[in-house]
Amino acid sequence: MERITSPESANLGKLCESLAANAQHAGDQWPEAQLAMCGDAGVYEWFLPTEFGGQAWSEADIVKGYLRLSASCLTTTFVITQRMGACKRIAASSNRTLAETLLPDLMSGKTFATVGISHLTTSRRHLAKPVLQASEVEGGFLLDGFSPWVTGATAADMLVLGASLDDGREVLLAADAKSNGVQIEPPPRLVALTGSQTGQVRLNQVFVPDERVIDGPIANVMQGSRGAMSGGLQTSTLAVGVASAALDFLRTEAEKRTDLQEPAQQFAIEYQKLEFDLLQAASGIESCSSQDLRTRANSLVLRLSQAALTAAKGAGFVEGHPAGRWCREALFFLVWSCPQPVLNANLCQLASMAT
Numbered sequence: 001m002e003r004i005t006s007p008e009s010a011n012l013g014k015l016c017e018s019l020a021a022n023a024q025h026a027g028d029q030w031p032e033a034q035l036a037m038c039g040d041a042g043v044y045e046w047f048l049p050t051e052f053g054g055q056a057w058s059e060a061d062i063v064k065g066y067l068r069l070s071a072s073c074l075t076t077t078f079v080i081t082q083r084m085g086a087c088k089r090i091a092a093s094s095n096r097t098l099a100e101t102l103l104p105d106l107m108s109g110k111t112f113a114t115v116g117i118s119h120l121t122t123s124r125r126h127l128a129k130p131v132l133q134a135s136e137v138e139g140g141f142l143l144d145g146f147s148p149w150v151t152g153a154t155a156a157d158m159l160v161l162g163a164s165l166d167d168g169r170e171v172l173l174a175a176d177a178k179s180n181g182v183q184i185e186p187p188p189r190l191v192a193l194t195g196s197q198t199g200q201v202r203l204n205q206v207f208v209p210d211e212r213v214i215d216g217p218i219a220n221v222m223q224g225s226r227g228a229m230s231g232g233l234q235t236s237t238l239a240v241g242v243a244s245a246a247l248d249f250l251r252t253e254a255e256k257r258t259d260l261q262e263p264a265q266q267f268a269i270e271y272q273k274l275e276f277d278l279l280q281a282a283s284g285i286e287s288c289s290s291q292d293l294r295t296r297a298n299s300l301v302l303r304l305s306q307a308a309l310t311a312a313k314g315a316g317f318v319e320g321h322p323a324g325r326w327c328r329e330a331l332f333f334l335v336w337s338c339p340q341p342v343l344n345a346n347l348c349q350l351a352s353m354a355t
C-alpha cells in the first residue's frame with residue numbers, strides 16, 4: 001500500500017476498510033498482520049519528527065487519523081498508541097544517542113517497543129510501596145518488582161518502563177525485553193481487546209545501563225517526558241472513534257426505521273459537537289479541558305454503543321456482531337489511563353448525580 005501522508009488520503013480509507021473487516025479477529029488475536037499493514041502504509045511515521053524519518057503530523061491531523069483507525073479496529077489502534085507512546089518518549093529524550101540507535105528499527109517495524117508506565121500515573125497509586133523499584137548501581141540501574149500493565153509485551157523487543165527510586169525520584173528507561181530477569185507473564189483474557197496481549201511483566205534484578213536512560217531520575221518523570229503526553233487527547237480520541245462507528249450503524253438502521261431517526265439525530269448532534277471540541281483542543285484552541293473532553297467521550301461511547309446494540313436487538317447480542325463488540329470496547333474507556341477526576345465524573349454520571 002502507498003504511504004498515507006495526510007488524514008484526507010484515499011489510502012487511509014482503504015487501510016480502514018481492511019482493518020474493519022478483521023476487527024472481530026483482532027479483538028481476540030494479536031493483530032500482527034494489521035500492524036504490519038499500518039507499518040507499510042506509513043502510519044508509524046505520522047507521530048515522529050522528520051529527523052527520525054517521521055512525517056511530523058500536526059496534533060489535529062493525528063486526531064483525525066486516530067478517529068478513522070479506531071472506528072475501524074480499536075485493538076489495532078490501541079496497540080499503535082502504546083507502540084508510539086514508547087517511540088515518542090525515546091524521540092523526546094535528551095539522550096540523542098539512544099534515539100538514534102533505537103528509532104530506525106522501531107520506525108521500519110523491524111523491532112517493536114511498548115510501555116509499562118501506568119504505575120507512575122493511574123495504577124497502584126494507593127499502595128505505600130512502588131511496584132517497580134530502581135536502584136542506582138555502577139553503570140546503570142537495577143529494576144525489581146513488576147509493571148502491572150504492558151500491552152504487547154509478548155511481542156516486544158524493547159520495554160519503556162517507569163520505576164521509582166528510594167528517595168522518591170523516578171526514572172524512565174528502555175529495557176531490553178530479553179534481558180536476564182525479565183519475565184513476561186501470559187496475558188489474561190480481557191472483557192475486550194484481549195488481542196492487545198496486555199499483561200504483567202516481572203523484573204528480578206534487571207540491569208539497565210545508563211545509555212538506556214530516557215529521562216530522570218527526577219521527581220514526577222512522567223510530567224517531564226516531553227512530547228509524549230500520557231493520556232492527553234488520545235484516549236478521548238479513540239473513544240470518540242468507537243462512538244462514530246456505533247453512530248454510523250445507528251444512522252444506517254434509522255434510514256429504514258423511523259423510530260430510530262430522532263435518537264440517531266440527537267446522537268449525531270452530540271457527536272459533532274464533541275468531535276469539533278476535540279479538534280479545537282488538538283489545534284491548541286481550548287474551549288474545554290482535556291478532562292472534560294474525556295468525561296464526555298466516555299459517556300458518549302458508552303451510550304452510543306448501547307444504542308447501537310438496542311437497534312441491532314438480539315442479533316447484536318450474538319458473538320461476531322459489531323454492536324456487541326462496541327459495547328465491550330466502550331467499557332475499556334472506563335479503566336484505560338483514567339485520571340481520578342474523570343473516574344469521579346463517570347461514577348457521578350452512573351449514579352445520576354450532578355457533577
Ligand SMILES: Cc1cc2nc3c(=O)[nH]c(=O)nc-3n(C[C@H](O)[C@H](O)[C@H](O)COP(=O)(O)OP(=O)(O)OC[C@H]3O[C@@H](n4cnc5c(N)ncnc54)[C@H](O)[C@@H]3O)c2cc1C
Pocket residue numbers: 082114115116117118119122123124125126148149150151152190193196198335336337338
Ligand atoms: C487492556 C488494558 C491495557 C493497558 N495497557 C497499558 C500499557 O500498555 N501500558 C501501561 O502503562 N498501562 C496500561 N494499562 C493501564 C491503564 O492505563 C490503567 O492504569 C489501569 O487500567 C488502572 O487500573 P488498575 O487496576 O491498575 O488500578 P489500581 O488503582 O491499581 O486498582 C487496582 C485495585 O486496587 C484497589 N484500589 C484502587 N484504588 C484504591 C484505593 N484508593 N484504596 C484501596 N484500594 C484501592 C481496587 O481493588 C482495584 O481493583 C492498560 C490497562 C488495560 C485495562
